[in-house]
Amino acid sequence: MDVAPEILAPDAAGLARAGEILRAGGLVAVPTETVYGLAARADRVDAVAAIYRAKGRPDFNPLIVHVASLGTARRLAVLDERAENLAARYWPGPLTLVLPLRDDSGLAPAVTAGLPTVALRMPDHPATRRLLAETGLPLAAPSANRSGALSPTQPRHVVASLGASVAAVIDGGICSRGLESTIVALRDNGWQLLRPGPIGEAEIASVLGEPLPLQGGAIEAPGQLAQHYSPGKPLRLGAQAAQAGEFLIGFGALKGDCTLSATGDLAEAAARLYQCLHEAAASAKPRIAVAEIRETGMGAAINDRLRRAAA
Known part of the structure; x- marks a missing residue:
């Protein structure tokens, strides 16, 4: 046991x-x-x-x-x-x-x-x-x-x-x-x-100073795999609204079943990202949709995780 x-x-x-x-x-x-x-x-x-x-x-x-x-x-x-x-x-x-x-x-x-x-x-x-x-x-x-x-x-x-x-x-x-x-x-x-x-x-x-471009090569650190952070369900990005059977993760003005940040705060969204994904994974709805997150500041890191989760 x-x-x-x-x-x-x-x-x-x-x-x-x-x-x-x-x-x-x-x-x-x-x-x-x-x-x-x-x-x-x-x-x-x-x-x-x-x-x-x-x-x-x-x-x-x-x-x-x-x-x-x-x-x-x-x-x-x-x-x-x-x-x-x-x-x-x-x-x-x-x-x-x-x-x-x-x-x-x-x-x-x-x-x-x-x-x-x-x-x-x-x-x-x-x-x-x-x-x-x-x-x-x-x-x-x-x-x-x-x-x-x-x-x-x-x-x-x-x-x-x-x-x-x-x-x-x-x-x-x-x-x-x-x-x-x-x-x-x-x-x-x-x-x-x-x-x-x-x-x-x-x-x-x-x-x-400015970084060097990334090129293909050995995996040197965690999080570099193309598919990662998976919630175990199909995940749609850039949603404007939920479709039938989707658990909606909202952001800003778009409220969802779980909302990353009602005020559009990217630090709050980052802190709540996995909590919302865990809730979506545990829900009865078979698919997940996520509101559009702007690609600035911490939004770049949030979108990186979401793209790998959707792969």
Whole structure:
């Protein structure tokens, strides 16, 4: 009989129990400001393998490693002046940096899917920051859901998707940002935006200059697969109204069965995106329609997730 995961409070006792599970090589779902992550110690092959097994994740898809400090980041990767500047400005926060991996990083090879780079982030959630600091471990932590499915922004989403595959869930409430981190890869001759997120391309460009164009190649970070974030139902974008059998996700003046933001606020829409998609997936209606979202600011990241969900 499957055993439901432990639900841990984000207090000293809960974090101590989470640390015990992680040190032993187990899986713990952790809250971040973006989405819940499925965490395991990044320095053990068996622990990282458990992430891939639980998610049903393809092994060519690298994992983001979460760190407690810049010191840890410097031990795992090579940070040049650009990386240091971005970290000083945006960490802790929703920015992931893809950087050259150090030969002596000690990370399990599956974390980077055999690539010479590693994706690093310092999350901005008090419970997970304490957990990282108290365990002293870098934690590999992709989103805490089955691969390709909707990302979780609250504990019940994790339990519904992963069930007994995860030992425990730290209940940190609803994620404040609700959208996965921006991923930036630093290259010898510039930088590339691998995944749009809460920190917009224009904001990064104001620090680093214009990005290099993306070209086909190896998957270097999560969220680059053409089909991802799937609600498991046909999804129509740019809707002006609901058609028969559609669960309508509204925005602005277009009210829906679930509305991202009645005022057209893109930050609110990002925070509510997965909540509305989860509601649509659970509804009796066989199809989903989503109102048009303007392609400015955080709207670019929202539309990126919706296009992949509709693929």
